Amino acid sequence: xxxxxxxxxxxxxxxxxxLFAQLNWVQIYNADELNAHPANNRQIQxxxxxxxxxxxxxxxxxxxxxxxxxxxxxxxxxRYPHPELFAHTTGWFAFNLGSxxxxxxxxxxxxxxxxxxQIRNLRDILVxxxxxxxxxxxxxxxxxxxxxxxxxxxEGSVVALDPRxxxxxxxxxxxxxxxxxxxxxxxxxADAAWVDLNSAPGNPLRANQYRENYxxxxxxxxxxxxxxxxxxxVTVEEPAYPVERSWTPPMTTFPISNFGGSQCGGxxxxxxxxxxxxxxxxxxxxxxxxxxxxxxxxxxxxxxAPPIDLPEPGRSEFPTEFEQDLPRLAQASIGQNDVxxxxxxxxxxxxxxxxxxxxxxxxxxxxxxxxxxxxxxRTEPQVWHRPLAPDAAAQLxxxxxAVVESGTATSLATPGVEVGAKTxxxxxxxxxxxxxTWMIAFAGPPGDPQVALAVVVLNQPGDVAGATxxxxxxxVARQVMDAALAVQADRPPPTGADEAEDTAPQDPPTTAPTxxxxxxxxxxxxxTSPPTTPAPAPDPTDPPPTEPSxxxxxxTPPTDAPxxxxxxxxxxxxxxxxxRHLALPGHRASGR
Numbered sequence: 113x114x115x116x117x118x119x120x121x122x123x124x125x126x127x128x129x130x131l132f133a134q135l136n137w138v139q140i141y142n143a144d145e146l147n148a149h150p151a152n153n154r155q156i157q158x159x160x161x162x163x164x165x166x167x168x169x170x171x172x173x174x175x176x177x178x179x180x181x182x183x184x185x186x187x188x189x190x191r192y193p194h195p196e197l198f199a200h201t202t203g204w205f206a207f208n209l210g211s212x213x214x215x216x217x218x219x220x221x222x223x224x225x226x227x228x229x230q231i232r233n234l235r236d237i238l239v240x241x242x243x244x245x246x247x248x249x250x251x252x253x254x255x256x257x258x259x260x261x262x263x264x265x266x267e268g269s270v271v272a273l274d275p276r277x278x279x280x281x282x283x284x285x286x287x288x289x290x291x292x293x294x295x296x297x298x299x300x301x302a303d304a305a306w307v308d309l310n311s312a313p314g315n316p317l318r319a320n321q322y323r324e325n326y327x328x329x330x331x332x333x334x335x336x337x338x339x340x341x342x343x344x345x346v347t348v349e350e351p352a353y354p355v356e357r358s359w360t361p362p363m364t365t366f367p368i369s370n371f372g373g374s375q376c377g378g379x380x381x382x383x384x385x386x387x388x389x390x391x392x393x394x395x396x397x398x399x400x401x402x403x404x405x406x407x408x409x410x411x412x413x414x415x416x417a418p419p420i421d422l423p424e425p426g427r428s429e430f431p432t433e434f435e436q437d438l439p440r441l442a443q444a445s446i447g448q449n450d451v452x453x454x455x456x457x458x459x460x461x462x463x464x465x466x467x468x469x470x471x472x473x474x475x476x477x478x479x480x481x482x483x484x485x486x487x488x489x490r491t492e493p494q495v496w497h498r499p500l501a502p503d504a505a506a507q508l509x510x511x512x513x514a515v516v517e518s519g520t521a522t523s524l525a526t527p528g529v530e531v532g533a534k535t536x537x538x539x540x541x542x543x544x545x546x547x548x549t550w551m552i553a554f555a556g557p558p559g560d561p562q563v564a565l566a567v568v569v570l571n572q573p574g575d576v577a578g579a580t581x582x583x584x585x586x587x588v589a590r591q592v593m594d595a596a597l598a599v600q601a602d603r604p605p606p607t608g609a610d611e612a613e614d615t616a617p618q619d620p621p622t623t624a625p626t627x628x629x630x631x632x633x634x635x636x637x638x639x640t641s642p643p644t645t646p647a648p649a650p651d652p653t654d655p656p657p658t659e660p661s662x663x664x665x666x667x668t669p670p671t672d673a674p675x676x677x678x679x680x681x682x683x684x685x686x687x688x689x690x691x692r693h694l695a696l697p698g699h700r701a702s703g704r
């Protein structure tokens with residue numbers, strides 16, 4: 113009898129231990145997997161039966177909030193008072209469609225579920241209300257409205273930031289959408305809106321300003337010059353490139369030409385001012401070379417995605433295979449071939465030039481506050497890359513200032529303000545012709561740049577003279593620059609920027625490979641005359657994205673393809689075909 117009781121007791125103990133282990137497995141170790149299981153909507157239901165914090169701009173405008181509802185399946189609904197203006201930043205928060213944008217990145221903070229917020233809840237246990245978190249942004253509604261109005265109904269993007277801190281000031285892309293359509297508690301209507309938006313022209317759900325990349329055209333010449341300056345093979349005094357109308361890279365018979373058959377050459381400042389194709393192609397092939405062009409471009413953030421506090425940022429791309437392909441390197445050095453960049457990346461490039469060679473981590477959220485307006489978390493400036501030493505950055509800054517003083521961006525010249533810029537145009541090879549037009553710039557009081565920006569206006573119709581970076585993107589950049597400078601003048605200087613720590617230290621290359629060929633004896637004069645009026649000089653376009661073989665006829669330029677309807681797909685440019693291209697005989701090559 114006693115033996116049977118002992119056996120029964122042992123079985124009970126084993127069952128208890130098994131139950132205890134299973135309970136701990138379900139509640140602790142497997143909790144995240146169960147919460148994320150598609151069939152488990154209890155977590156989602158809980159989220160929709162309580163409020164979330166607000167999202168507020170730097171000029172105190174609420175752009176996302178939770179409002180109580182009656183007669184619906186849930187107690188709260190997410191609303192966006194200024195929907196299209198900030199849709200690509202706030203994203204959406206929907207029962208059957210999930211979330212995106214800040215609603216995804218800061219979901220725990222908005223719901224009050226972080227450790228710090230839970231500790232505050234314990235302190236305030238006798239105080240009624242949910243300790244949700246409010247996001248306070250660096251973005252401003254007034255600047256966002258200027259960017260929207262300046263771009264108008266043309267597809268494109270505007271990114272403006274503080275180069276000293278990485279804080280985004282304006283972050284606009286057209287077309288946009290209304291996130292209220294997705295966040296409605298009418299689930300059938302939300303599903304229908306999702307289908308409609310995914311099939312809409314221009315793919316409005318996709319935040320093109322940081323998730324899409326495009327041919328950067330001549331704006332990439334800033335990176336090429338930066339690679340040479342970092343390697344020590346380029347300075348403002350040397351080398352001086354020959355004055356010529358075209359140059360044929362090694363291993364091909366297809367020349368690279370300057371805009372309209374013009375002649376140009378010389379040292380860094382004059383060739384940047386007139387955006388001299390032949391000089392920068394020579395710089396990439398002969399002065400810098402393949403290895404340092406690859407490492408140099410990656411020091412500027414290419415082949416990586418910026419660590420912005422928004423989901424799924426796009427990568428900017430620079431080719432990494434140039435063995436037996438120096439013509440491809442020549443084209444890549446002037447922003448053609450397989451080079452691609454997001455608007456955010458090019459704004460960061462301009463910002464790094466302005467900020468003594470330090471490229472800051474781009475951020476949208478400045479602070480997170482609790483229901484008592486106490487700061488729970490504050491974003492501190494951090495360095496993402498250091499592509500240039502301060503002295504090299506000063507030389508590159510001087511060359512971009514020359515673009516405004518006597519080159520292709522004279523329309524940005526502002527009395528009493530130091531402005532540096534670079535224009536660019538990427539011809540898509542369509543018939544009739546269409547182009548992407550670019551402008552990147554920095555501006556501020558002399559010696560204190562306070563704004564950096566990038567503007568791209570996509571798929572612009574017209575020939576080279578009509579669809580250029582200076583003519584199309586320039587006026588947009590001017591309006592945003594002026595408005596941002598006015599705002600920055602009223603703000604106190606940023607704190608902590610000078611002491612910002614690197615998040616991904618990367619030393620720029622300091623020596624060039626010994627097997628890189630040197631240039632022919634240089635010619636120091638430039639035959640292209642600077643403009644004598646404030647109007648921008650012609651901004652030549654990139655050749656169509658095709659890749660002729662030296663032994664075959666060049667292929668027909670591809671047509672301009674529309675973006676796919678997938679809103680949350682991995683970032684990749686779809687506004688133009690993914691094909692390499694070289695300058696064709698007699699074809700107008702990239703310029704300014």
